[in-house]
Amino acid sequence: MLLGGATLIFLFVMVLLALAMRRRDAPGQASGERVWIVGLGLAFPLTVLAALLAYGLVVGERLLPRPGPGVVDVGAEGRQWDWHFTYADAPGRMTEGVLHIPAGRPVDVAITSADVIHSFWVPRLAGKLDAIPGHVNVLRIEAWVPGDYAGVSSEYNGPGYTGHDFTVRAHDEAAWADFLAGEAP
Template sequence: MFRRLAAPMLLGTLLGLAGCSGPLSTLDPAGPSAATAALLWWGMFAAFSLVWLAVVGLWLYAMFRQPASDDPARARRIEKRWIIGGGVALPVVSITVLLAYGIPAGHSMLPLPLDKGESLEIHVTAHQWYWEVMYPESGIALDDELHIPAGKPVDVHLRSADVIHSFWVPRLGGKLDAVPGRTNVQRLQADEPGSYRGQCAEYCGVGHAHMKFTVTAHTPEDFEAWKRQETQGDD
């Protein structure tokens, strides 16, 4: 029985691991915020895989063990142990460990105040069905593309002109909603130069699937050169 199940389980595991990379994979991080989220995911995956293995092991033990003696007092003691251990201790320990890491991890993703000049501010307004991008310091305006310097925090100020959208660059950070009448701020940072795909992650109408954008991270020198080129082109 176990030999027959081994091959499909191994194949399923390999197929699952193959989906851990790619332009829209949250498990292939390219920035500190995304790396924190990926580490949290892998920690949860490992912990609950152990729980799953323990449950399967107990199920197999219950299926194949030899019947014990019918001692009511002993049976009650065993029941109490399972209730306290599996119903109280295990959930409390699991949730405590998760919160002990999850709360500081979530705090580290917040756009906490920085000294002036340490972060780049970009204004992004979501429309049905495109992204309007504005650089307030230079007046550069783009559609469906952001350009950022690698290795520097970028604060994206999100707004919506119509319905609720969700700004998401999986390899750089988590999702954040763009809500009409409200400005939400997300901090992104790319560790290395490259191109990163983004997507609206909130259904916003018939054109939702096509509401994509790209984030291009440049070296600091190339980013300054790109800004000069864009501002000269507008003159």
């Protein structure tokens, strides 16, 4: 939708430009400041942007972590060049490189860093959020079907950056119970 709108606006501007460049016999006088500047320069972008902003805020609001029933809390700590994951439902349990979550339930990932700035990004589950030393950022993710989802760091963090990835493994209900009980997934 964004792309389509942007293409339309781009084509519109290019058509205006092309029309302007074609040679005319007499310089046009009809269109003055009112049309060009007040109409196209002010009113047009203000309308488009107001709509866009409202859309962005509504979508953004929906992505926010809200407390609710059945939310699973996990922790993610980035370091050069590894991720450590912890689980509120299984205290003391720590996994490296693989984050286990239940499928079909909202999960809040509390993200932080042990050294430099990293960013937690699982493209198929959510946008990215930074891991900043001393701060905890909470990201809401939800996997609809069980399976493995690829995750990467997405803030440059030194020579090991390229290979700094992890996996999010979504389990069905039974496997999740097994995991919490301490059995190998």
